[in-house]
Amino acid sequence: MRIYFYIALLNFVFSLAQNNLQTPFEKGNGNQSTTYEECINYYQNLEHQFETIQIREMGLTDCGESLHIVCFSKDKNFDFNSEKAVVLINNGIHPGEPDGIDATMMLMRDLATAKIKVPEHTIVVAIPVYNIGGMLNRNSHSRANQNGPEEYGFRGNARNYDLNRDFIKSDSRNSRSFQEIFHQVNPDMFIDNHVSNGADYQYTFTCIATQHQRLGGALGTFYKEEMHPAIMAQLKKKKIESVPYVNIHGDMPDNGFAQFMDTPRYATGYTTLFNTLGSVPETHMLKPFKERVAVTYQYMVETIQYVDENRQKIKKLREDNLTNYKAGKEYPLQWQLDSTKVSSIEFKGYKGGYKPSAVSGNDRLYYDRKQPFTKEIPFYADYKGTKTIIIPRFYIVPQSQWPVVELLKLNGIKMQPLAEDTEIEVESYSITSFETSKYPYEGHYGHYNTTVTSKAEKLKFRKGDFMIDTQQKGVKFLLETLEPEAVDSYFNWNFFDPILQQKEYFSAYVFEDLAKDLLDSDPELKEEFEAKKKVDEKFAASGSAQLDWVYTHSDYYEKAHRHYPVYRIK
Template sequence: MKRLLSLILLFTSFPLLAQDLMPPLLPWSGQSESLIVEDSNPWVTPGELTDLTESPTYKETMDWLQKLANSSPYLEMKSLGKSEQGRDIFLLIASKSQKFSPEELAQENKATLFFHGGIHAGEIDGKDAGMMLLRDIVHGDKMQLLDKANILFIPILNVDGHERRSEFGRVNQRGPKEMGWRTNARNLNLNRDYTKVETSGVKAVISVLNSYQPDLYVDVHVTDGADYQYDVTYGYVKTGGYSPAISQFLSETFQTEVDQALKDWGHIPGPLLFAANGDDFSEGNIAFSFSPRFSHTYGDARHIPSILIENHSLKPFRQRVLGTYVFLEQAISTISSHHDAIEKAIANDQAQAKKELIVRFKFRDNPADTMDFLGIASQKLKSPNTGAEYVQWLGKPITQQVPSLLMDVPAASVNLPKAYYIPVEWTEVIEKLKIHGIEMETLTGPLEIELEFDFLTDYQLANQQLEGKVRFRSFETTPIQRKVTLNPGSVRVNTDQEKGILAALLLEPQSVDSFFQWGYFMPILSQTEYIEAYILEPMIVQMLGKDPELKQEFEAKKADDSEFASNPRQIYRWFYEKTPYFDQNWKVIPIGKSR
């Protein structure tokens, strides 16, 4: 009780908010400020009433959006399901034809933009920008955006984290005044969940991707970390991915048009920025190869043009929201103007030959190039508290030549089989494949078949859990051939399908975000049958008497391995593994492969 009272007193008497301690702010004004409507406008958003210094609660947001949807025949609002705490995850659909089902929209020759805000609920820029944009479409002068495009919008994805809001939501971000929490009610990070699909939010996103098959998917975030001049940074899988035609379109067409629009409206667009040394950009900017657990790389694996926006956390909420609005408006215009090119790129990537799959990437030995980096001056200071150096940002714009460090060199690859087989008893894995929309054939009767399996020869588990799961720190496998009988309900997953690459990334053990590496096959590590010494001793005598080669192998092992020779348990184990009584399924990853 005393500790609780102490904490309450500490928080209520906390001297300063983190926003009072942030680096100096560069002055900003831009044409996009004209997008904010007057307070007297009947459709002014709750955020605009505060000059975009605050963002509305879940209830305020949904009440306002439902009222907007009720006021226009071009909008429909529907629930995609419930969050872990029972809140609805709402989707808004904007359609000029007033048709809203996936089947109806699929019949239209129109581009479709799907975006959401608040996957990390404190990073809520997309919600307020989307509210303003939809308002200007149905009650302003931007209805023409719906002439050639349909819009899908989840205002708040992590709805439970959104309501865990306070002035202490995000320590390194300039607004809004109250910010939600990064993770959901079960403390899971939605943008680490796209392969394992443990959260209701990501299941909702994937249901939209499966049903509506958008031409562009945009996930709106706010950065952590360093200071620089850019206010809207964004990225996509440029190299080292699975959709090269889409990447080319995004690089040569989409980015060119969106960057120009942002500049015209007074913003400074930039690429995704990650300081190589973790502090400043003197040693370069890292272009990571994200794995498919993240939104935009998951989209790339599915051949969906996908963008990750990372607005700069040290810029004011007002500036970030307006930049997001400009980005989204231009994104709609661009995919409308180049709809045929997008469809062609998607088709080309879906038609790729599926023979070999890269499952892990590493950095290039040398920087790919250098970039003119619009940075902020900084200095290193020695902490009087720790004795270590830390970065202090000085609020003065500078231009630097910064090396670009690309992580796009293949580090591991696998040969794709014709099909994967998952036994019926691994129901959870089969259900997750269904959530992803992966095509499969369910066996209606028993099937005897010879398949290749991966046998674990060595492994180490991670010391710490990640997202509630224990992953593998390292492991080695060797292929084995086995004839098995699969029971009814088992599934066959053909790799020659639209989501064949995604299926392989989920089922190949070597893939960074495979179901195996996320720990869904942990029971195979447990050995559950044993043998007693009084049985094994006479059995060993018989084995050595009948098999001279085995006896020679045993004597050689004792001569070469003194620890083995002096350890009865190891000797018993060695012989036991050579009997047909030993568990034949132990450490065999139960995903069969048909070559």
């Protein structure tokens, strides 16, 4: 009898332990997501019970709470600089899309308990909740189009930034702390878990695989043609159908769609700059929360397993990819969809159409779930470079541009301060033209369609100004931030706006006589001036425009106006 008592007692204790390891999601009704406090407490408990789990407190966020990372390593070796592969998982960048938060809690537990196949040579790192301020702003209504959970967080962070637009400008503490984590961890694969908006279709799981051409070279080809298809094939074996992220809003996908171009403002666009493979799982908003969590979990399992089995190849491709960005080579700054390159994919959708709105009376889009279909549709996965530059050997950034210098250093960019005042022959830019958004976007009135002219000149730089060698790991980061014409350049994000405003002007009644002397003493200038009056009626009719023209073509015109204060050495 005593032996049966002990067996019963052990079973009871085991049952209590197992229940203790259930996540809040598992304890609920399938439509409830963990709170922030529950999430962190759960990981702390997991660390207490398993030596293969570590939780670390990292940098601050805008709401005052610190980011955490949770790490799993089978052999308890958490050295990110070892030969192990590293997979970094980011959750809750949009806390109203909490699928990854709950799925990752189960994933880490199942790794610790060996419930699933444990990676032998891979450290799994997760940011439990990236947008902590947004998760603390818990509600039930901000995701009007989403089918569960019952409560969730808000998209904006504590300062109302969308953090998935902040990976270059880094206005938030969250972004700056993420960058510290990213460079410390140096992941081979990055996963940023999301829930989609947009069209209706049969799939629970869609995915953005980072744009292979921006990833570059053999690494991009490998990801597009080998790694991503292999992971999707494994999901299919588990009866999880998938399709590329359906980048359609306010229309039907029947006529095909293009791969999402993740520029550096986005999570995977940023990680790509450091040759890290990246994906954005996008579960479908209208599918039940329980199903969305399940497929997110399975995607992470298959991705970790693939990385573990192919770690050496991935690491070699990442290292070799740097050779594509040597000084003197071309680099595309701007991209355009290549409509001449089209493939065909199977798509499982619902018949859509238009009918009168019960609200407005106008035509409204609808999908009929009673009429599912499967058919081949066009898919556009390729882009072509529309603006390229030649990669310089060095950049020079004056120490006066300290906000830029700080962000470069934060992102692991190595730079050498000049030891003394030095005259250097450089290529300098002038901002020729740009357009500016009429509406605020993530705290900025950003620029776009920027163009520059360049010239060679000798300039004197001060002791302490920074010389930056492009032949380093962050070369693509340098090109995407310091070249003004790049889509997410620091110029386009307003870091250099003071150069766009003149600081000195002229009084017309004084400058009139000087302008005449300037024209009389420079025949070529006068010829150009008279020619412009003949072809430009507005100019010919405006005395102030003519005076301003002479002023801007004279030595009196300030050199700093529209002069871009970052320099290239070929």
